[in-house]
Amino acid sequence: MKRYAPSLCIAASIAFLYFIRPELGRQAALKSASAMIEMLRVVPPVFLLLGLFDVWVPRQTIIRLMGERSGALGTILSITLGAAAAGPLYAAFPVAAAMAKKGAKFANIAVFLGAWSTLKIPMFLFETSSLGAVFAVSRWLINVPGIIVIGYLLEKFLGPEDKTRIYSYEGEHLNQA
Amino acid sequence: MSFTVSLYVATSLLYVISFIRNRASTVQAFTKAKKSFLNILPDFLAVLGIIGLAFTLVSPNKIGAITGERSGILGSLLTSVIGSVTLIPGFIAFPLAKSLLDMGASIRNIALFVSTLMMVGCVTFPLESRYFGRKAALLRNVMAYIYSFFVAFLLGVIVK
Numbered sequence: 075m076k077r078y079a080p081s082l083c084i085a086a087s088i089a090f091l092y093f094i095r096p097e098l099g100r101q102a103a104l105k106s107a108s109a110m111i112e113m114l115r116v117v118p119p120v121f122l123l124l125g126l127f128d129v130w131v132p133r134q135t136i137i138r139l140m141g142e143r144s145g146a147l148g149t150i151l152s153i154t155l156g157a158a159a160a161g162p163l164y165a166a167f168p169v170a171a172a173m174a175k176k177g178a179k180f181a182n183i184a185v186f187l188g189a190w191s192t193l194k195i196p197m198f199l200f201e202t203s204s205l206g207a208v209f210a211v212s213r214w215l216i217n218v219p220g221i222i223v224i225g226y227l228l229e230k231f232l233g234p235e236d237k238t239r240i241y242s243y244e245g246e247h248l249n250q251a
Numbered sequence: 252m253s254f255t256v257s258l259y260v261a262t263s264l265l266y267v268i269s270f271i272r273n274r275a276s277t278v279q280a281f282t283k284a285k286k287s288f289l290n291i292l293p294d295f296l297a298v299l300g301i302i303g304l305a306f307t308l309v310s311p312n313k314i315g316a317i318t319g320e321r322s323g324i325l326g327s328l329l330t331s332v333i334g335s336v337t338l339i340p341g342f343i344a345f346p347l348a349k350s351l352l353d354m355g356a357s358i359r360n361i362a363l364f365v366s367t368l369m370m371v372g373c374v375t376f377p378l379e380s381r382y383f384g385r386k387a388a389l390l391r392n393v394m395a396y397i398y399s400f401f402v403a404f405l406l407g408v409i410v411k
Contacts, residue, residue, distance in 0.1 A: 125287075
């Protein structure tokens with residue numbers, strides 16, 4: 075129950091906003107509700123699929139494909155998986171954490187997050203129709219080396235203790251903080 | 252909507268197949284999924300509430316007014332901050348970016364806005380650090396923020 079305190083605070087702020095500026099408060103409530111529906115469209119199936127992934131995919135497979143010694147294959151795979159995704163970035167966090175748990179290299183996880191955030195193909199199509207092909211294609215191409223560099227720098231900057239924390243991710247750990 | 256339906260249908264199908272192949276493992280998978288979802292749900296709800304609040308207080312019109320009217324370094328900085336703190340779905344963000352462009356915003360600022368919007372997430376930061384630790388989340392966002400300026404600079408040169 076204590077962990078719901080922040081959500082309750084925000085709900086209270088929206089209620090407060092409703093009292094001082096009814097129109098804004100109403101909008102905030104509606105927008106939060108629509109953000110919640112957006113979340114429910116993607117996140118529960120993602121967790122259900124992660125459950126299957128956890129049970130069925132052997133650790134060895136992920137280590138081979140995306141682990142420490144996966145090399146360029148691991149990076150390309152991370153980019154492909156991230157770019158093929160749809161849905162907001164927050165849905166990528168549990169996926170990345172599940173990959174980490176199965177032995178994926180940290181840089182690859184960061185590359186996957188980067189690709190999901192900015193290389194998503196559905197987004198790219200939208201971007202092309204709004205801002206033009208030159209803009210969308212250039213931005214996509216400039217981002218590919220960028221997310222790889224960011225991924226490897228992250229790997230370099232983080233100490234072993236930071237990585238252990240990520241690699242040992244289990245649902246239970248979320249209860250402690 | 253169709254994407255959501257296919258995602259749910261595909262997930263159910265996989266569970267049926269999994270259940271036929273191994274009952275115990277499938278129950279285990281479902282239990283894990285349920286537990287990890289419920290574990291992170293409080294954080295999700297808080298973040299979604301903040302998105303609703305932020306999106307109301309910083310409406311697309313206001314974003315347009317700020318990024319469209321200001322130019323120079325201050326305009327760029329402001330644009331990058333707005334892109335970083337807001338979380339707008341693509342189907343609103345791109346048409347908004349297009350209208351800003353039509354209103355006379357520079358390609359550089361549009362690129363900065365789109366890039367920070369997608370790569371930097373201040374609102375989702377609590378969620379990200381819950382999974383990856385504060386240090387990793389902070390570093391990723393800071394580097395993505397810096398890289399956005401590089402992207403914006405290059406796009407300003409390339410796109411005419």
